[in-house]
Amino acid sequence: MADRYGDDVLSGDWRAAGRRRAREVEAQTGMVLEDVETGWVGAAIAIEKSGGMHVVHLEDRRGKVKAFRLGPGFLVDGEPVTLTPPKAAGRAALAQARQASSRTASGSVAVQGAAARVAVGSRIFVEGRHDAELVEKVWGHDLRVEGVVVEMLDGVDDLAGAIRDFAPTPDRRMGVLVDHLVPGSKESRIVAEAARVDPSNVLVVGHPFVDVWQSVRPERLGMEQWPQVPRSVEWKRGICAHLGWPHEDQADIARAWQRILAQVSSYTDLEPALLGRVEELIDFVTAP
Incomplete structure (x- = not known):
């Protein structure tokens, strides 16, 4: 006698219903990726082995770079993917590219x-x-x-x-x-x-x-340009106030500078007039 109600609806992996299965993709420089957990979107500029695991470095549109561990949790053109390490040929090409483009800051x-x-x-x-x-x-x-x-x-x-x-x-x-x-x-x-x-x-x-401070490109700090600080206000404190950072004492100013310096990774983050x-x-x- 046929079961008019079909299979048990709670059997199997019901949580996966309607969810797209991630396909495996070999990590390559130049591909644009989104990290699902953080929402970070960027172009892969380097793939390397660090601390016993493979990581990919993603550069966002503002030039900021962040490293992520290879594996599941990425999107490519909105499709879920699992990033895998480059194969032997890919690793050789990456090594050659790194050597050819090995530049200082x-x-x-x-x-x-x-x-x-x-x-x-x-x-x-x-x-x-x-x-x-x-x-x-x-x-x-x-x-x-x-x-x-x-x-x-x-x-x-x-x-x-x-x-x-x-x-x-x-x-x-x-x-x-x-x-x-x-x-x-x-x-x-x-x-x-x-x-x-x-x-x-x-x-x-x-x-x-x-x-x-002003030689750092303002867009690295989320500004279109460095603000004008009135002569009656100490310049660095005026900048901190504009950015909404603490500026009561010298320790605050020192911390502010470290935040600015952290946005500098190479000459591309600085103004040509200083370079x-x-x-x-x-x-x-x-x-x-």
């Missing part, structure tokens, strides 16, 4: 396996800690290969005195990066005076930004 070709060179006599000086940390993050590899050390001046009010103390020579050159070096500024007058101390073995260049000046200094202090 500054965009130069990375020198693989090179130990840091013993420091040479020439130096690059910057105004403060934030300048030094930014230069290190983007140009650190290049400078270690060349053996060039970055030092802090703690301001440029006595730049002429700093040059005399350093006592530059043709084999011991001095490069200086100055904030807010624009016509008519206090910094422009200081630099003009300092240039007379040693015009041949010292190169002083500057960027137009009020502070090195050109730092490259100019490196060329000057490393010239034969």
Whole structure:
């Protein structure tokens, strides 16, 4: 006798009803993926083995990069997929692509396996800690290969005195990066005076930004442009207030800078007006 009610509706995997089955897809650079759990959408820019597991690095439309473990939980064109590691041929192609495109954060070709060179006599000086940390993050590899050390001046009010103390020579050159070096500024007058101390073995260049914070592209922080801060307000505190960040004391300012610095992964996150000046200094202090 036929069962007019059919099979037990609770038998089997009832939770999977209507759910599309994920197909396996070999991870490849260039594919656009969405992580289901976080909603992160980005282009795969690297696939590698890290900490015993395979991960894919996804770059979103703002240039931010995040790593995800390969496996289920991804969408490709709205379809669920399970990402699998590249096969042997794919791994070889990835290795070749990584080698061909191995670049430092500054965009130069990375020198693989090179130990840091013993420091040479020439130096690059910057105004403060934030300048030094930014230069290190983007140009650190290049400078270690060349053996060039970055030092802090703690301001440029006595730049002429700093040059005399350093006592530059043709084999011991001095490069200086100055904030807010624009016509008519206090910094422009200081630099003009300092240039007379040693015009041949010292190169002083500057960027137009009020502070090195401003050399980070504003879109990296979700802004269209850096805001105008009234002269009556300390600039960094004004920026923090605009971004809705704490700014009561120096610890708040330090944390704010770390948040900004975290958005910088390469030269593409910085304004050309700073990039050109730092490259100019490196060329000057490393010239034969």
